[in-house]
Amino acid sequence: MTELLQNLIDGLGRGSIYALLALGVAVIFGVMHLLNFAHGELITVSGYAAMWALTSGVSWWLAVPLIIVVSIATSLVIERVAFSRVRGASDFTLLLTSFGVHFVVQAIFLLYVSASVKNFPRPGWVSNTYSIGSLKVEWFDTVVILVTLITLAAVTYLLQRTMFGLSLRAAAADFDTARLMGVNSNNVIRGAFALSGLLAGIAGVFWLMRAGQTQPSAGIDPMLKGVLAALIGGLGSLRGAVLGGFVLGLAEVVLRSQLPDSIASLTEGVVFALIALLFIFRPGGLITVAHAERV
């Protein structure tokens, strides 16, 4: 029982970060039908920014807003330089473009910075814990879960209660008709990339605090988690993406602690196998998006 509760908290902490990443992936997929394999690059770029700042003596208090701002800016620049040129192209073209961005960003850091891993100091409190009964809870997980809940509440408010959110949802459902209503496609798409960058920035803060390092390929792991979680939840569903993030985080933690030691190192593989199983039974993910007008 205690172990399960412990897993639950650890899994929610991990899942929170995945949920933020997946939500960013889902927002972009919603408006552009782009499965963004360059999403992790936001963490690569902001990771280098954090590394330069932190190794030149800037405190984490300043690094946090820096990471978020760099992530948003990177997202907007990538949209401007790459994705705005392939708007309305086939899903396959969009997919290839996002792969292209992924490799180009990686190559830039390889060529102009360094191929090696760069370390930076992690904030001291990251590994501090407190106890509730026999549970040992990390302050880090506590903060991650709280910040994620606040972020999700704010995003829900944005999407449900503001005109921008409404235009985003309308454009995601039917871009042409949204334009007929006077919704400006540039504003919606840039807004979606800014939101996606903000979410990746918040996730990135926690990701980098825990990692304490970056390298040219640092974006692959967060990208995989975000894309997988969005797929698990059912692409196109924002709620599904968040759910998918939490499910993925919990699955990883529970499997790692429950699998026999001999195969615990294969957790990643087991997770992939489970995801494959999920898609056999529910090809659309956990939450299936239905778009049928009843007559």
Next chain:
Amino acid sequence: MAKTCWSPPSVADSQSERPTPGAGETLLRVSGLTTKYGAISALRDADLHVNTGEVVGLIGPNGAGKTTLLGTIAGLLAPDAGTVVFKGDDITGAPSEQLLRSGLSLVPEHRRIFVDLTVEENLKIGGFTLPKADRPALLDEMAEQFPVLREKWTTPAGYLSGGEAQQLAIGRALMSKPDLLMMDEPSLGLAPLLVDVVFDLIDSLRASGRTILVVEQNATRMLAAADRAYVLRSGEVVAEGSGDELLARSDLFDTFVGG
């Protein structure tokens, strides 16, 4: 299903700066409009005009180019030749978001309501270009004018019946306070009783002074409801006249069903 009780909304309060031409003056003029899909001309050298206060019908068989014509006027498709002049401005090729602001609104074919958004949200997005302060009053107006919608105000629009969805699509288009309302086959796929509701709605919109351009396959009903009409066939305007004149021309009806 309840019938729509339409109380005329004020027409003189369009959101655009430019004055609307007075009753009987030309509001929209389409000249020599040609639109192609690849090498195929779906619309060839079309001429058409709509005067302020008129209900103008656009009829023709399936594939005649009616949707292409409305889509080109509304800025969803780019024309290959010709001009569209609205309220004296050349708006040829302008994007639809700009056209909406200048007072042109389209109820698209198949309604295209946002099924995941509630009825209220659909209407709100229809008033996207309005100043924030104007929206509540217009929403109230729509709730009053479409009682069916008021009953389902917070229901996702995907749960509406076809007739309700059509009223929502029209209400959504009216939210932008258009000077010219264009509708593409509003009676498509509706049961006969609901077709009556749509034509009643067109009648009351006309009575309230609205200017409307309607595409219909239901030719006889449309000609009876319209002040004037155009007949489109294979991408070309082949006839024009008052509703009664065209109704009398049996030759026009040999080639397509819908009468």
